Amino acid sequence: MEQTRMPVKTPSRLSAAAGRRFATGLLWLLLWLCTPQCHAAQQKAADPMPSEFDQALRKVPDVANGRRLFSLCIACHGPEGWGRSDGSYPQIAGQLASVIIKQLADIRAGNRANPIMRAFTSRRVLGGPQEIADLAAYIAGLPMTPHNGRGPDYLVDEGRPIYRKHCADCHGDEAEGDADEHIPLLQGQHYRYMKRQFDHIRTGQRRNADPKMTKQIQSFSRHDENAVLSYVSHILPPAEKRAPPGWRNPDFPLIPRHPQ
16 A cells, blocks of 8 residues: 655745744734833833932931941041041031932942942941931031141132132032032032042042043142142031031940041
8 A cells, every 4th residue: 555655844845934934923023012012011121220329319318227327437437427637538427418328329339449438338238228318318417527627728719719610610609519419518528538539530540520520620730739629628618517616426425536
């Protein structure tokens, strides 16, 4: 009995069949791409997760928890948050909360090189966006020292017009900063600390600086730099932000104050 032979698919037939399946699948894909469900899925994929900075800004701060977390900062910045007048540590007391949040988030993200701070501000030690917001709110509410480290008096008059021309548009006429734009308050900051940060920005070591500022200060001579920073260091915070004479942080009364 003669067996019926099944037709064998040749490569050309296989290619034709695959081509038809591909065309059918492509048609269905194109039809799906035109549906509202697809547009919603694409939009969801395009929306980035809020950064840690954005998340922290949206939190309602718990100042009491911020006080507890501030114990992480005392060893370097002191119980009052005044740092050291020699510039080894900055004054953080009274800084704008949005600026503190940005700097902490930048350090954690590796956008600002500071190995010591990165260890203290790690998620394991400090916590998440809520804890960043809590700590920033506590620090922002601390009164500032009226005895910050200052630059040479004789450079102040030279530095004033440089500041007015190059810095006031962003940092404010009185170096008060801008909370909405998270631009730092500079009034009352230690002269030597500002000099170190200025040099880090100029050389690109501090990567989270505003590009406009980075470009702008390339034209500053060393004398210009010293003069403008000396001027800024002599701008006192307003009376309502300054600590009264002899003030000690009542939240940490047993911890010695850093020498000023």
